[in-house]
Amino acid sequence: MTTNFFDRVYAITRHIPYGRVTSYGAIAKYLGAPGSARMVGWALNATKSHPGSIHAHRVVNRQGMLTGKNHFGGLEMMCELLESEGVKIKNDRVQDFETLFWDPARELTIEEFLAL
């Protein structure tokens, strides 16, 4: 818990289940910084330079919109990545967002929690 706010975001993002999505705010809140969703976005930005599998494309804003798609190196990339996981995107918005939404505080498993 030292420092890296980033690492925490990485950890959570890394554990987002396949075909599920979460929001910046949810992650921020889980990190104990409700309202600091920006930090999550900022951290995710560093994620692209981070080695390893961090499914940043599974993180969308609270409306389920792919707001960060322009940071994926390709505007359609994020969309395709999600659709390839079974997440349907329409007009930059995740369909059935409520259903696919993964709340870390609610669905994070023990082992994942420990890995955090």
Add this chain to the structure above:
DNA sequence: AATTTGACGCGGT
């Protein structure tokens, strides 16, 4: 060391 910025969230106008 100070200022700007940012992939958000939410209420207000």
Add this chain to the structure above:
DNA sequence: CACCGCGCCAAAT
């Protein structure tokens, strides 16, 4: 419905 501003806090310049 569109636009505005504030809060939140760390990293980058």
